[in-house]
Amino acid sequence: MNILLWHVHGSWTTSFVQGPHTYLVPVTPDRGPDGLGRARTWDWPASVREVAPEQLRRCPVDLVVLQRPHEADLVRRWTGRRPGTDVPALYLEHNSPAGTAVDTRHPLADRDDIPVVHVTHFNRLMWDCGRAPTAVVEHGIVDPGHRWTGEEPTAAVVVNEPVRRGRTTGTDLLPRFAKRVPLTVFGMATDGLADHLGLPADRCRTRDLPQHELHAAMARCRLYLHPVRWTSLGLSLLEAMFLGLPVVALDTTEAREAVPEDAGVVSNRFDVLEDAVRRFAEDHAAARETGLRARAAARARYGLPRFLHDWELLIKEVTR
Known part of the structure; x- marks a missing residue:
């Protein structure tokens, strides 16, 4: 089967293209x-064709x-076909609604x-999708392996x-x-962040x-x-959990579903969150054990085989 999709979200696409199909990805001279x-x-298989x-x-x-x-x-314009009419189509929604959720x-x-x-x-709950049919396929991760060492007593944060x-x-x-543990912030356009926040380097x-x-x-990083x-x-x-890092997260959107109680700390209470980052930063053994449980939980729910299986079922339903 030939599946046309755009390279929009590199991490998600990396998992999706591990399936058994040919993936057609548009390329323009200016990329x-x-x-x-x-x-x-990212490492994509040869089945992804430009x-x-x-x-x-x-x-x-x-x-x-x-x-x-x-799109x-x-x-x-590019194929002469109307998605949903001349060719089967799905709309993958990566995001939560940007405006007022209920409206x-x-x-x-x-x-x-x-x-x-x-x-x-x-x-799915928060978006008003009107009469459009809806489905959920939860994320799947290409397992990077257990790589945690926690040798740096810092907290990793990933945000673009x-x-x-x-x-x-x-x-x-x-x-x-940052008052409890030094932070390492990974991502694009992070230059000047410490100055912006008034934090020492x-x-x-x-x-x-x-x-x-x-x-x-x-x-x-420790956590x-x-x-x-x-x-x-x-x-x-999810990638942090696969790597074996213990997690401290705000109890918002889907975090509670993703992080079981023994895999980290999920809360909206500042005192609970601050105590958790301090405790993991100070206790390497506790961070290691919690991280191992985080990895086990992530592999069970967000493993690549389940992800690809769920997508295959949906693809067959839409293209039959």
Whole structure:
């Protein structure tokens, strides 16, 4: 089966393309947002083929996986086919609603020909999808192996553009935690974060690493801190659990579902969260044991075999 999808979310796509199909990924000369082509920092199999827009009219396409509202128009322009009518299509919604949760209508809410697939049950609950059919396929992770050493008594935080995104990603909370444990913030556009927060460099360092270096660097940190107020379930949280890091997370969106009680600490109480980061930072043995339980829980729920199986069932249902 030939599946057309855009390279939008590198980590999620890395898992999806491990399936048994051929994956057609548009590529443009500028490798812009609508034509990134194959990943350069993730390891994708040979079954992922770059296709120029002008080639798509001649390519057999059995399924389109949309991820952004304007992609439906790109499909019509580039292939001459209407998604949901001339070619089966799904809309993968990565995010929680950005506006007021109870009032935000999904861009496909008025359509019944393209199912909306959510990555968490929380997102399915919060989005108003109108008459569009909905489904949930929870995340799956390519297992990086147990790599935690915890040799650095710091808390890893992974967030892109923390200054711009501010309260959404809990950037304003970082000084509170930095009083208890030094922070290493990984991600894009993190330069100047310590100055922005008024923190000394030894309490908040930033690192923008390529994907193949990120996991090793995270695994040296004692714990993973997830201060996010309102985003979908971050794949970095699940990757940290797979690596064997204990987790301290805000009790928001889907975090409670992802992190069992013995795999870390999930709470909205500052005193509980602050005590947890301090305790893991000071107790290497406790961090190790909790991290092992976090890894076991993540593998059981977010393993790649379950993820691919769930997607195969949905793909067969939509393309039959």
